[in-house]
Amino acid sequence: MRVTILGSGSEGNALLLESRTTSVLVDAGLSYRKLVQRFDAIGRGVPRELSAIVVTHVHGDHAAHASTYATRFGCVVRAASETLGNLQLRASVAREAFSVGRALRIGDIMMRSRRIPHDAPQVALTFETKDASLGLVTDLGHVPKGLERFLSDCETLLLESNHDPEMLATGPYPATLKRRVGGRLGHLSNADAGDLLARLDHAPREVVLMHLSETNNAPHLARCSADAALGHRGTRVHVAHARKPLELGAVRQEQLQLGL
Ligand SMILES: [Zn+2]
Ligand SMILES: [Zn+2]
Known part of the structure; x- marks a missing residue:
């Protein structure tokens, strides 16, 4: 499976x-113009x-441009039933809800979902093909x-590592926003992401740290926190950027095509 992260963070995700x-x-979550620029x-x-646009949850940095994308690409928007009704979609946009916890086939990709705690209904997703498996857990x-x-079979894991608690505590955010970001329904800290990585039975081949706060x-x-948690388990760690694309798996695919 080829993975291209066009942007990751509160500026917009796709x-x-x-x-x-x-x-x-x-x-x-990126405007169509930005999407074109990133590609x-x-x-x-x-x-x-x-085949589909899957929206994880209703927040603007993930969902704001779903209507435009659906119209441009002429495809269906899929989201969990508790999210789909709250998306602002044009009447002409085709939409289909999925049930959280029930596997959904999209072409040759099997998608699975699980609820995760956030201040809007939110899901962790895994995507599996015959020869690859990927987990996406942010927000x-x-x-x-x-x-x-839920993530135990993922070879590639895209995991939120949003903030350093000390930087958040001493940073410029107003107190209410600090409480929201650092709270039980906010965003995952570096240390919490590390704890999850350390608890995985099988270390993923690649981990991408996602949704980093720029502030x-x-x-x-x-990266330090993830490296320390993973120890010497041979995992490659990448950091996704808010404003620059990151490609994974492209090399492997080219090698396959060349028969290497
Ligand atoms: Zn977000
Ligand atoms: Zn969110």
Whole structure:
């Protein structure tokens, strides 16, 4: 599976998953213009065809441009039933709800979902093909019991590492926002992300640290915390950027095509 993260953070989220036969865009938080620019930056155009746009939750940094994407790509918007009704979609946009906890096939990708704690209904997702498995977990205030089991087979894990608690506490946010971000229904700290990584039975091949705060975190702090939690388990750790795309799996795919 090829994974292209177009942007990750409160500025706007979108990522593209491509299997042999299926392309799915997860989240629609970047304007279409920015989406085009991000694809441009890696020397490719926007996908010609999408099987679905999956929206994790209703917050603007994930959902604001779902209608525009659906119209541009001419495809269906899929979201959990408790989210779909709260999305602001144009009447003409095709939409389909999925039930959290029930597997959903999109082309040759099997998607699974699980509720995670946030201040809007939110889901962790896994995407599985015959030869790859990926987990996506962002926008959660704490790690609920059993989440590590849900993620146990993921070779690639995209995991929120939003803030350093000390930077948040001493930073410029107003007290109410500090409480929201650091609270049980806010965003995951570097340390909490590390705890989850340390609890996984099988270390993923790759971990991407997601949704870093540009105010209350620094990439080297998030990376240090993940590296310490993973120890010497051979996992490659990447940090997703708010304003720059990050491609995963492209090399492996090219090697396959070249028969290497
Ligand atoms: Zn978010
Ligand atoms: Zn959110």
